[in-house]
Amino acid sequence: MARHRLNKNLPPLAEAFSGFDGFPENCSRQKILTDCLRQGALEMQGDSPCPFYSMREVAEYFGVPLRTVALAYESLDLEGILHRIRGSQTMLTGRKPSTRQPVNAIVGLPIWLQAMITSPFECNLQIELEERLRARGYVADSIFYRSREDFDPDFTERLLRHNLDLIIWQSPHPLSSHVLMSLRERGMRLILLQPTENTLNLPSRTHLLDWQPAYHQLLKHWTELGIKRVVVPEPDNLVARRAIRKFKTQLAESGLTYVSVEASPEGLQSSKMEPNSEKSVLAFFDFQIADNLCNGYSDLIEQIASEHRLAFCRGPVRVPRLTTLKTEIDLVQLNPIELAEKVVEDLCDPHQTQEGTRSTITATFHVMQSMPGLNDFDRFQLNM
Helix, strand or coil, X not given: CCCCCCCCCCCCHHHHCCCCCCCCCCCCHHHHHHHHHHHHHHHHCCCCCEECCCHHHHHHHHCCCHHHHHHHHHHHHHCCCEEEECCCEEEECCCCCCCCCCXXXXXXXXXXXXXXXXXXXXXXHHHHHHHHHHHCCEEEEEEEECCCHHHCHHHHHHXXXXXXXXXXXXXXXXXXXXXXXXXXXXXXXXXXXXXXXXXCCCCCEEEEEECHHHHHHHHHHHXXXXXXXXXXXXXXXXXXXXXXXXXXXXHHHHCCEEEEECCCHHHHHCXXXXXXXXXXXXXXXXXXXXXXXXXXXXXXXXXHHHHCEEEEECECCCCHHHHHCCCCEEEEECCHHHHHHHHHHHHHCXXXXXXXXXXXXXXXXXXXXCCCCHHHHHHHHHCC
């Protein structure tokens, strides 16, 4: 029984290769077949890819072994004229580039490079967002930026060059509001993940990050331990400073003393956290400062941790020394899996098109025996 022609877009072989009148003697059949198929394919090539003739169909029409056709197809695949899909079919490539799957939109994910390096939360969040967006037919475009670049006017043009349809930005700097407004005026939709103590008044889909309930649990825990002082290295980052301002009010309500010190080893040494001194907590609200001090002056941090408590109040930081230090560490963090799920589910809900506050993600407080490392942090998140 004759095989049915699978491709209805191309003419029958007898019509497409009507000029073929057989192979001359003492000539390479493979070369002649390859030249003939190349010429025919180029004449039939359109703007978009389409299925090409099957190898069995071509072997039967030209009267050659299947192996000869396979070698000809391989040559044309290497030339970019055909595209062989293993176990499926052969495609005639199009003149214009095209996607294999339909794309719903291109989603920009601006990422502060320093955060990606030092913050396990940031790293996991970007991975989770990319995986979930891709599964829903979106293309996730990660755009890394350096410190202070995010509120430079040139950053707007850099983002626009990516031809984004929408943008998901985790805790944008308050000074980057003009960048966000410029993007929105150019037709880009905004999805912002913002802490409750530092929200930007911009028209966007906003997912709130609420740290306050976890801080209440943290302060209750410190009060039960009899701690009286909380020492905080003062950050330059405006987002962290606003978080501390709110935290200081909660400290006063709990009867704890707030001590601000310079974010340097000299500042820590002047904070009277020596051995046998009043039991205190060294609390970090900025992961860049935590990275600089804990990794740059690990001996000093280990000495402080032997007599006092360490607290990472805006998520963990990669500190290899603390993964082996068997001391209790107070950790307040968000769950990147929960956050990514809510953001993408809301984006894909056809009934939720309005802007405004969409959901609230609440941080949690944990007492760890050591700072989780990269792999330990991944397992820890799955068990939250």
